[in-house]
Amino acid sequence: MYRISQLAEKLGLSRTTLLYYEKQGLIQGQRLDNGYRSYTDKDLQRLKLLQKLQAGGLTLKECQACLDEKVERSILVERLRQLDEEIAQKQKSRQLLAALLGESSLTDWHETLEQQAPEAHLEWLIKQGFDEKQAMRLKWLSKDMNSHEQYMHDFNLVFKALERWGPGSEADTLKAFELLPHKPQEILEIGCGQGTATKVLAATVLAQHNLANITAVDNEEFALQTLMNTLKEQGIGDRVSTVCANMEKLPFEPESFDLIWSEGSAYIMGVNNALTAWRPLLKKHGVLVLSDLVWSVESPSKEALAFWQKEYPDMTTAAQRIEQAEQAGYEVIDSFALSDESWRNYYAPLENRVEALKEQLQGSVALEDLKRELSAFHSRSGEFDYQMFILRVCY
Numbered sequence: 001m002y003r004i005s006q007l008a009e010k011l012g013l014s015r016t017t018l019l020y021y022e023k024q025g026l027i028q029g030q031r032l033d034n035g036y037r038s039y040t041d042k043d044l045q046r047l048k049l050l051q052k053l054q055a056g057g058l059t060l061k062e063c064q065a066c067l068d069e070k071v072e073r074s075i076l077v078e079r080l081r082q083l084d085e086e087i088a089q090k091q092k093s094r095q096l097l098a099a100l101l102g103e104s105s106l107t108d109w110h111e112t113l114e115q116q117a118p119e120a121h122l123e124w125l126i127k128q129g130f131d132e133k134q135a136m137r138l139k140w141l142s143k144d145m146n147s148h149e150q151y152m153h154d155f156n157l158v159f160k161a162l163e164r165w166g167p168g169s170e171a172d173t174l175k176a177f178e179l180l181p182h183k184p185q186e187i188l189e190i191g192c193g194q195g196t197a198t199k200v201l202a203a204t205v206l207a208q209h210n211l212a213n214i215t216a217v218d219n220e221e222f223a224l225q226t227l228m229n230t231l232k233e234q235g236i237g238d239r240v241s242t243v244c245a246n247m248e249k250l251p252f253e254p255e256s257f258d259l260i261w262s263e264g265s266a267y268i269m270g271v272n273n274a275l276t277a278w279r280p281l282l283k284k285h286g287v288l289v290l291s292d293l294v295w296s297v298e299s300p301s302k303e304a305l306a307f308w309q310k311e312y313p314d315m316t317t318a319a320q321r322i323e324q325a326e327q328a329g330y331e332v333i334d335s336f337a338l339s340d341e342s343w344r345n346y347y348a349p350l351e352n353r354v355e356a357l358k359e360q361l362q363g364s365v366a367l368e369d370l371k372r373e374l375s376a377f378h379s380r381s382g383e384f385d386y387q388m389f390i391l392r393v394c395y
């Protein structure tokens with residue numbers, strides 16, 4: 001015979017729990033003359049069996065049913081299914097915690113967060129210690145806060161040696177320039193990189209009339225320095241000034257420019273956002289020229305979709321971009337797909353550079369990403385274009 005405190009000690013349970021079990025009819029103590037409750041060895045063993053059933057994750061009610069009758073398989077099957085679900089969920093939580101600690105890749109997590117909550121993602125990255133520029137690079141390029149530094153090191157090693165950082169050509173820049181309805185005087189170039197388009201614009205306006213000013217903006221200081229050095233060497237730097245700034249927070253007064261030029265850079269802040277954010281900087285009837293990667297077929301192949309939905313989830317067709325531009329208050333003066341030469345100008349040197357660095361950057365995530373991009377380019381087969389849009393502010 002056991003007192004309740006003895007039973008509690010033997011089972012590792014509290015008095016309160018035993019009293020609750022008694023209330024549920026799982027055990028039945030005998031009230032002694034002195035008022036104490038007393039329990040038999042049968043009660044002890046019944047509760048031990050109960051504990052063994054509880055170890056399978058069954059609820060008290062389910063255990064009670066199993067104690068008193070033949071075990072019902074369907075209860076066990078359902079409990080097993082729930083447990084498997086919980087385990088899978090816990091595995092996911094574990095993987096995420098391990099990835100946050102740098103034990104595995106965080107790419108998918110950053111990608112889905114970026115799609116679902118881009119602003120919260122940016123703010124959070126800044127709280128983790130990234131400055132705004134690096135946080136933006138992380139969102140677009142490395143997609144892993146634990147390996148971002150290494151990724152950018154490798155990425156810069158590839159790109160610093162390349163003049164062009166996106167598809168384009170002198171001929172296509174000139175073609176777009178010639179479509180302008182008026183001669184611009186104040187020109188803003190956004191995301192100029194090392195200035196492949198800036199040089200063409202500077203030489204062209206200089207040849208036409210030398211009153212125009214070009215302000216070239218990028219948030220990569222060394223790119224702006226390289227640009228100014230080249231322009232000085234070519235003797236066409238006089239009317240160009242550079243500003244190191246974030247394209248999302250441009251330090252210019254409204255209606256300062258009659259032309260904004262952006263080759264392969266508006267996507268960084270989202271083309272639709274850029275259309276709206278940059279419009280106030282344009283004078284009345286000012287023109288925005290931008291190039292962007294677009295789908296050129298209604299139903300792209302599975303492979304192309306899978307690649308670009310990850311790399312550029314906001315990619316649209318040219319017609320959809322034009323619709324967005326019109327909604328943002330522009331009229332379309334013209335739009336054309338960049339030439340094959342423009343693609344080659346970017347991807348041929350990139351391919352050579354990737355090949356040249358393959359030993360030095362063995363196992364580099366950045367290099368692997370670039371290889372995947374090169375292979376997407378090689379299997380392009382007319383499914384996507386780089387499209388130039390010439391848009392005029394309308395009222």
Ligand SMILES: C[S@@+](CC[C@H](N)C(=O)[O-])C[C@H]1O[C@@H](n2cnc3c(N)ncnc32)[C@H](O)[C@@H]1O
Binds near residue numbers: 166195197245247
């Ligand atoms: C794809 S490259 C295109 C560069 C150049 N237009 C060309 O075609 O070679 C994008 C450029 O945008 C710049 N960039 C990236 N994020 C930026 C930001 N938030 N503000 C300003 N420039 C940015 C990069 O440094 C890079 O030079």
